Amino acid sequence: xxxxxxxxxxxxxxxxxxxxxxxxxxxxxxxxxxxxxxxxxxxxxxxxxxxxxxxxxxxxxxxxxxxxxxxxxxxxxxxxxxxxxxxxxxxxxxxxxxxxxxxxxxxxxxxxxxxxxxxxxxxxxxxxxxxx
Amino acid sequence: xxxxxxxxxxxxxxxxxxxxxxxxxxxxxxxxxxxxxxxxxxxxxxxxxxxxxxxxxxxxxxxxxxxxxxxxxxxxxxxxxxxxxxxxxxxxxxxxxxxxxxxxxxxxxxxxxxxxxxxxxxxxxxxxxxxxxxxxxxxxxxxxxxxxxxxxxxxxxxxxxxxxxxxxxxxxxxxxxxxxxxxxxxxxxxxxxxxxxxxxxxxxxxxxxxxxxxxxxxxxxxxxxxxxxxxxxxxxxxxxxxxxxxxxxxx
Numbered sequence: 001x002x003x004x005x006x007x008x009x010x011x012x013x014x015x016x017x018x019x020x021x022x023x024x025x026x027x028x029x030x031x032x033x034x035x036x037x038x039x040x041x042x043x044x045x046x047x048x049x050x051x052x053x054x055x056x057x058x059x060x061x062x063x064x065x066x067x068x069x070x071x072x073x074x075x076x077x078x079x080x081x082x083x084x085x086x087x088x089x090x091x092x093x094x095x096x097x098x099x100x101x102x103x104x105x106x107x108x109x110x111x112x113x114x115x116x117x118x119x120x121x122x123x124x125x126x127x128x129x130x131x132x
Numbered sequence: 133x134x135x136x137x138x139x140x141x142x143x144x145x146x147x148x149x150x151x152x153x154x155x156x157x158x159x160x161x162x163x164x165x166x167x168x169x170x171x172x173x174x175x176x177x178x179x180x181x182x183x184x185x186x187x188x189x190x191x192x193x194x195x196x197x198x199x200x201x202x203x204x205x206x207x208x209x210x211x212x213x214x215x216x217x218x219x220x221x222x223x224x225x226x227x228x229x230x231x232x233x234x235x236x237x238x239x240x241x242x243x244x245x246x247x248x249x250x251x252x253x254x255x256x257x258x259x260x261x262x263x264x265x266x267x268x269x270x271x272x273x274x275x276x277x278x279x280x281x282x283x284x285x286x287x288x289x290x291x292x293x294x295x296x297x298x299x300x301x302x303x304x305x306x307x308x309x310x311x312x313x314x315x316x317x318x319x320x321x322x323x324x325x326x327x328x329x330x331x332x333x334x335x336x337x338x339x340x341x342x343x344x345x346x347x348x349x350x351x352x353x354x355x356x357x358x359x360x361x362x363x364x365x366x367x368x369x370x371x372x373x374x375x376x377x378x379x380x381x382x383x
Contacts, residue, residue: 015329015330015333015334015335016333016334017332017333017334017371018332018333018334018336018338020338021338021367021368021371021372022371024338024364024368025368025372095341098299099295099299099341101299103299
């Protein structure tokens, strides 16, 4: 009886639910997006447009990009790409720190996820400020 | 012994806690034949060269899970790893990584035993059942759900392979999670809610960074990485949806 009580007590005192699913879900969503859209974005912004292959040279001109960012779907796309890529990177960097022996505590967690949060807020603000 | 007897050098990590400040290596020259395993090599050392060498072994055929060692840095069962595959180079044999050494190649597995106990590795019936009600019946599909995860022999190679367990030994780890999953997906079991508490906790599956080396070193072809990652999804779904469902692992 005493042993049972002791194990039950141990069980309830030592288990704390992890809040990792929040960060893991953002990480997963960002990873999925970067796998699907990352290479395409590199191709469009880094190769096709500057070299003028496949796409016309003015594809990414200011008026075009402004129109894209003012469109509701364009806004959503830009926001998701920036915010989720950031959360993905933050999570990966945070865990890589741990892997290379820097036992990242609350400070590193705040720094990594904090930067992602700041980037998310700035992206949201800028996209709203640019108008519809 | 014939004239063309082959001799291999076996470098063993020795540690005697009452005499040694820290582990040190010792090299033995061991005559061997092509059918000799690394386990037989260390048995030769114990029988003929140095009787003080300590290591665990039992079945010699990859069933018991006792003889796990780091062989040239890889977590392996020494009974199914052969000296001929290393000859003429030297083979290095050390205690399993990430565990405290009790003596020589013997590790202290107390931490793992506690984990094994904590997952409740037995069927917790959904409701009491009398003998008159007869046996449980399962379809082949229901058996398939958990069968591969039930092959674990607790050899701990996956723990020696897991970098995250190496960094944080409170992580429940690959084998215990695989076995936990084995019971959770068994159609006869009703203990999932209790076990999910552990999966969801800070000691649970989110310590894993999906390295996958655990599944690679498993001698019984269990796929613990798969169990861990399935449970990440289950745990995350529960984390976000627990307020919507009438009952579940909410704490």
